[in-house]
Amino acid sequence: MKKNIGIFSTKQGHQSIAEAIKEKIEKEAGDRYQVHIYYTKQPFSLIYKSIYRLAPKAFDRPYEFSVNMIKNHAELNKLVSVFFLKSTYQSCIRFIKEKNIDVVINTFFYFQPALEKIKQKKNIPYINAIANPRTIHPFELSPKAEINLFFDKENLTKYQKKCLAKAAGWFVGERFEREYRKEEIKKKLKIKTAINFLIVSGSEGSTAVLKILPALINCQKPLQVFVACGHNKTLYNNVLGIQKSLAAFSQSKAIITPLKFTKKIHLYMQAADLIIGKAGPNTLFESVATVTPFFAITHLAQEEGNLEIIQEYQLGYVEEKVKAANKKILDIINQPQQLEKFHKHLLNLKAYNQQSAQILIKKIDQIFKNKLKNK
Structure with missing residues (x-):
């Protein structure tokens, strides 16, 4: 029994x-x-x-x-x-x-x-x-x-x-840890741009993630940006409004797409070249499991140590000042090859967590x- x-x-x-x-x-x-x-x-x-x-x-x-x-x-x-x-x-x-x-x-x-x-x-x-x-x-x-x-x-x-x-x-769900082919996932999600970012806002959807959208909207390269809004309907509607405005009035090369809460968020993480957002532990280690670099732009007091982990284990970037974060994001868009330096470190930590x-x-x-x- x-x-x-x-x-x-x-x-x-x-x-x-x-x-x-x-x-x-x-x-x-x-x-x-x-x-x-x-x-x-x-x-x-x-x-x-x-x-x-x-x-x-x-x-x-x-x-x-x-x-x-x-x-x-x-x-x-x-x-x-x-x-x-x-x-x-x-x-x-x-x-x-x-x-x-x-x-x-x-x-x-x-x-x-x-x-x-x-x-x-x-x-x-x-x-x-x-x-x-x-x-x-x-x-x-x-x-x-x-x-x-x-x-x-x-x-x-x-x-x-x-x-x-x-x-x-750290305990991470198997769907994040399983092996995958990025191009196949991108095709499944109908992503056509070479560069693809995922912005995560925590399960409750903090509006703090909106502060980096201007840099993405004003970039000069084709870019797909998914914004995971969790259960926050206000955040979802705000991003949806931005999406409609860009389609109607802007010459922006960025495609901004809001996501409601989804059990398939692992697919968007797998498809992403970079995950941007709040340095919550579950999101951070789910990013590690998908071998995707993480850019922390905000955190709560109990997440202070997570910023240390990102830097110590070389998992990505930490920049919470809006101007500096936007500048670094534009630099990544223009030189995405710099993300490759995190690959082996992400693999090492993934193996440790497993x-x-x-x-x-x-x-x-x-x-x-x-x-x-x-x-």
Whole structure:
């Protein structure tokens, strides 16, 4: 009989990693394990979405404040943990009972206190997959988890005294990792231009990506630009308006095409010569999986370390000043061969991330072996 594994997550920013973990376990060990995902909404998610779409940087100060709060105010830290516990404990218990869960994997810090208590009371072990590769909030660490999975070794020295820790790479969906022929994908998507860019704005569609459109519109070479708008209807309609204006009144050689949320975004990444956008971890590593250079033009406070990763691993460019970003983009359009220098580095990191499934499954296997020994 298959053992049941439960993943606890949220669809706001964490759905990609939760689904990738599920997919990898069932592909590599589907004869032994069945995986179920439980999603919860982030606290105040409606307010978060509304502000994020218009002014994502507005969350930087609250994030920094919360980090300092946790470090310097133990009592306040306990109060927040109690709030998380009371908000999630009963729903976690119900899901675990309903699905007969044997092992838990967590990708969202909101569940941490509840899962730690469940481990203590019900003896259900859990694995903590940290959903930020470098800039890690104190709430994301779990001293009571069987293991905390980090992206790379950069944070191990810093955190391994606080919790059991291991570097495991990043979990990316198989559709991004599969081999492909770029020209075949471009033909499938009916892309006829030699140069093709994809602008990504995050799952909620930040309008911050609009700041680099003028440079693309004014370029002197034929250029296809897809703008992935996620679930943001306002952003989609804005880009659609730009598309119609260009078709009617402009001599621009750029073709600007808005994309609604699509499960086929991997095809547009595969077809792209460059991916431009917010330096969110899932988008960044999905770009790596498709071996496509990434140009970060904006980020949130918790994504600060992702800029370091882009530069350290040589995955692409970082430039958040509008004038300088536009200048660099025009330079890339005029000399696209410069993108080739990132190819081998992208391949190396892709291979590193692909080992994540084996590392995770090895740990799950070990947990079940230990359970048998202790019976």
